[in-house]
Amino acid sequence: MSGDHGHKDSKIDSGSRVNESHKHKDKHKDKEHRHKDHKKDREREKSKYSNSEHKEFSEKKHRDKDKVKHKDGSLERHKEKHKEKRKEEKIKSFSFDEKPKKEKENGFASPPRIKTETDGDSFYYSPKYEKSLKREHDDDDKSKFSTNNFLSFFLWILQDIEPKKKTKDKKTDETDGKKKAKKEPEEKWKWWEEERYTDGSKWKFLEHKGPVFAPPYEPLPSNVKFYYDGKHMKLSPQAEEVATFFAKMLDHEYTTKEVFRNNFFKDWKKEMTPEEKSKITNLSKCDFTEMSEYFKAQTEARKQMSKEEKQKIKEENERIVQEYGFCVMDNHKERIANFRIEPPGLFRGRGDHPKMGMLKRRIRPEDVIINCSKDSKHPKPPPGTKWKEVRHDNKVTWLVSWTENIQGSIKYIMLNPSSRIKGEKDWQKYETARRLKKCVDQIRAQYRDDWKSKEMRIRQRAVALYFIDKLALRAGNEKEEGETADTVGCCSLRVEHIKLYPELNGQEFVVEFDFLGKDSIRYYNTIPVEKRVFKNLQLFLENKQPEDDLFDRLNTSILNKHLQELMDGLTAKVFRTYNASITLQQQLKELTSEDNTPAKILSYNRANRAVAILCNHQRAPPKTFEKSMQNLQSKIDAKKDQLADARRELKSAKADAKVRKDEKTKKAVETKKKAVQRIEEQLMKLEVQATDREENKQIALGTSKLNYLDPRITVAWCKKWNVTIEKIYNKTQREKFAWAIDMADKDFEF
DNA sequence: TTTAGAACTTAGAAACCTTGAC
């Protein structure tokens, strides 16, 4: 990335999510206007970007061997299906370059091109690991496996019987060294020193206890009443349960939104008896306050419980975690991420979600598919029930799945990020990004070249890729209208999402982006682009309505197919990973200096922040922000006063010592000196904290830290600057990144 | 070959827990 990401500041906007102005009003009216005549476009382009430069380009690119085919403009098809839904006609013509398909890695978690890449790439086992323990995974060796695994499962059970020590020791083993109470019970398994499967399987043995279901509904006590139109009304249990979902959310803004209320009411009615249905016809006449108060009181009571009671609950939870929170996968006990089935409730879609408020129904064993190995002890469904299915698919990583009723999508229970199966994939992700580093210059040169292409689809592709690379935009899949909030990514940007300024605030060729991205987080950015990009954008906008697609001849599938040809394993999101990680590395180099630890950490956070800004990771400013800032400021002021006092005292002690010249006064001077130093340090810490907090007001660092930044960069930085890793990664993060902590040394380069 | 659905990653909010000041 060549310092290209320096335009960040303008991006963070005070209101992060949704806002009415973004509503896509009547967006699909007048669809007939759209995409008038792409043939005309193409002809226009042809004349504009006439022969010479294009010829030169097309001859150069071996990849575009099928260009002739594309040029005739007869093949566009892809987007049509959903455009159809919009009742519009887009004439498109494209086809995919016919390159021989690269051999797939059978979906296995190893990086693509594993065999051809060995040269010097650290992804491969270093010599010291060469003879390391190999995971047994010969396809045909089943019996051996099951024996081993039964053994290990047995050991696991045994371990469980032992007094619980590990899981909830939380802070106790935190670094400071102060409280080194309980230590890790056993040596952690270094899966990264072992070989991976190459046959596409994700595991050979998998055993678990199945999911934990939501507790059954407990009817309200009879004194907690529901009122309709001012009159008490006893609800049937089903209707009451759904009513409590609403009551629990009464303080939330959701319940004031019309869409939420309408969806809720509609679904609630489905749960009512005919009698209830005929009576309750207006949600506004429903009074849930007693229910709401009841739940608040319960929460309060829980807080007020005695230590013993709290402890009892904690132990019971712990027992459940021990029983259901782990599985055995290939000889190893692994933590499960989400072993609880999502409880019923009201759907909380983000942004202007058309389905918010709908009832998320209760999942029963009959809805659940179990995945485990044949030779494992299958999880038992709760008494009197059965599973929907028990399957043995070792080409996938999930243990349990079910279909949810809001979007009809499948939900999964999977392993914790610290597990081998997730870790390998994560590692592989960063290796792919590092491979991109090696060819990114070439790819950039190519897309710049493609801005001149005489084919519209190629120019669109090239401009989109430029945005993805430069601005770290997401790919932008197409979404089904009316099913989700109206959000976009790069390929799905619409005309209304950008504005072009030939000149703005003294800068030439400025593009203003303003759209809702993932989770309806607003992306706002004004950025000068290269002239050719600007001209292209002008062209893409011609004869289009605000609600038309900016890149009407592009979608994520086309883009990713193209990227795949540029580099094996390359997809749009690799750019985000690459640019995030390289930015961190560069920023760390730039910002860190021989300094005290808090200052170094501030540098780290600033580097992290640069990435978070690039990736537009925003958060709502904490509600208590202003107040906590004030508090901190008063602490700083107090500390300053304290420092002034200490300095004064030191001064007078010095004067005293000058006069008296005895040991006692000398000592006093030393003591005062130390006190001043200590206070200075404390003050500095507070000031750093204030700066950090202020800068972090609307920025969430966690997402990039967890998902985009190659942890080896961080580990290397810690080692280089003598910062303990615990200062940067908390326990969970250290578990997730154990592989990186173990393998990266201070010279690691992304 | 296209497309729908499956699989898996990324995301911010909320719940929960710990810490430290008083």
Add this chain to the structure above:
DNA sequence: GTCAAGGTTTCTAAGTTCTAAA
């Protein structure tokens, strides 16, 4: 002991990419 603040964990929605069925 209480309380507020902030860090951590959990939750699950919302993306992207992969895969397999039509």
